[in-house]
Amino acid sequence: MTDLIPAEHRAFAETIKKLLDGNPFLPERLTLERQALGNDYREMKQSWNVFAMEPSDDPNIEQIRLRSYEILEICRERVVSGEVKEPSAEDALIYLNLVLMHLYYHGFRDVLGTLIEGAYTQGYSDRTVPFYKEYRDLYDRYVEPISPFLHSAYTAEHIFAYGFQVRRAYFFIYRFIVGTSSQITRLRARVWQSIFTHNLERYQQVLYGQMHEFISLVTGPSGSGKELVARALAMTRYIPYNQKTGRFEEDFTQSLYPLNLSAISATLMESELFGHCKGAFTGALADRKGYLEECGRWGTVFLDEIGDVDVGVQVKLLRVLQTRQFQRLGSTDTRRFEGKVIAATNVDLVEAIRAEQFRSDLYYRLCADHIETPSLGAILKDDPKEIRYLVRHISRRMLAVDDAEQLTSEVCEWIETGLGNTHQWPGNFRELEQCVKNVMIQKSYHPQNLNQAADDAAPNFDGMTLAQIQTYFVTRVYAREQNYEQTARLLEVDSRTIRKYIDQDLLKTFTTPDAS
DSSP states (O other), rough: OOOOSSSSHHHHHHHHHHHHHTTSSSSHHHHHHHHHHHOOOOSSSTTTTTTHHHHHHGGGHHHHHHHHHHHHHHHHHHHHHTSSSSSSSHHHHHHHHHHHHHIIIIIHHHHHHHHHHHHHHHHHOOOOOHHHHHHHHHHHHHTTGGGSSOOTTOOHHHHHHHHHHHHHHHHHHHHOOOOHHHHHHHHHHHHHHHHHHSHHHHHHHHHGGGGGGGEEEESSSSSSHHHHHHHHTTTTSOOOEEETTTSSSSOGGOEEEEEEETSSHHHHHHHHHHHTTSSSSSOOSSSSEHHHHHHTTTTTEEEEEEOOHHHHHHHHHHHHHHHHHEEOOOOOEEEOOEEEEEESSSOOOOHHHHTTTSSSHHHHHHHTEEOOOOOHHHHHHHHHTTTHHHHHHHTTSSSHHHHHHHHHHHHHHHHIIIITTTOOTTTTTHHHHHHHHHHHSSSSSOOTTTTTTHHTOOOTTOOOOOOHHHHHHHHHHHHHHHOHHHHHHHHTHHHHHHHOOOOOOHHHHSSSGGGG
């Protein structure tokens, strides 16, 4: 059997497969780029996995693409000429990744990006793709000759849909998860993995059609961007392309169905989720579909603040997640839920289970894919310079570039002189946004101490033991954060130590209305 990949090109081609199989937001990606180019690799001041950039702005990607294309043409000629009659499955897959590199970076990355950004800006996509025929010609030229030796999933429609998904993933991960710190970069990597899993080959062949079966749970402090993570996940789901109709099966801009579970009554919540029949309750004047029915096969239901849900509703949610079946209020007809669920909460669900406020069986149903968003305080502790980047990002959403730069300097100067490095940003990104707006309007920002009464009630520490002082401060911080893991991070101790020092009687004085 003659090898499809010539020996002198095999090492490079195998590295390209690893490159495209890997998580682009992990450091391993840069290691593989260096390995592929050797002495030709050019060091960059900033990596594209920190700052979004076009391939044309990254000389390493451009070199990799050109070299991949040269090897791709050599390999194709070996198949078409009959020199290689039956390539191994391994070689066929390596060759396919050279094709994907060419199709994505040279052929359709930019036009897909223009299509996605236009649809997102106008809030609607007609799902048509005017350049599919051009893509199909390239597929027929490069993939068709080796298709008998590839997994059956690699059809023209599937590869096109996968490329569309990858482009949306880059677009929305960068748009919704903003920052340059290591914590933010790790969060991007975690979201990418939730979309595609850690095994891209398995995803391409099998899991692309099954990811809706896995629930994603997003946890983190209030204001830390949980909804943005949910939006990134929902808008980057795999959507099939139908060659007969010339359209994608779903408009990705309309695929998210968000519901804040803490903001509505139990009856209205069930109606929003399950739908209702006419006369099911007072005010039900007509039949109505719920989100579970309306979202369809390619949509996503986002259950925000799931930690605040009544236990009775938790039972019904668990039943839906287990069986994927539900009934409208007032109906006995069973319907099937076909979409994906993303849930989010700032509640410590483990503690809620211990307090018998959250069902453990529902928790275990939710946590197959768990993403945790970092607090702004933790990000700035890791990288204090990140504050300027984030302030600039907020300013540019409100002002032109030159004005935004001026406002950024004003805000950062105020933060440095008026707040200092000790401010913990308890409101996280929401608070930072209000800080920017306050400085823009009032020329200053004076955060309110939401625990002022508790602070005023601080005891005289004279005569107290070290253990008593530790108990007081640990309990006070937990009363503010309401989360063991976050409290542990702030105090730089293990969460088990936090539980050890919590004084329940003292905690009540910090959390009762009189104390706040």
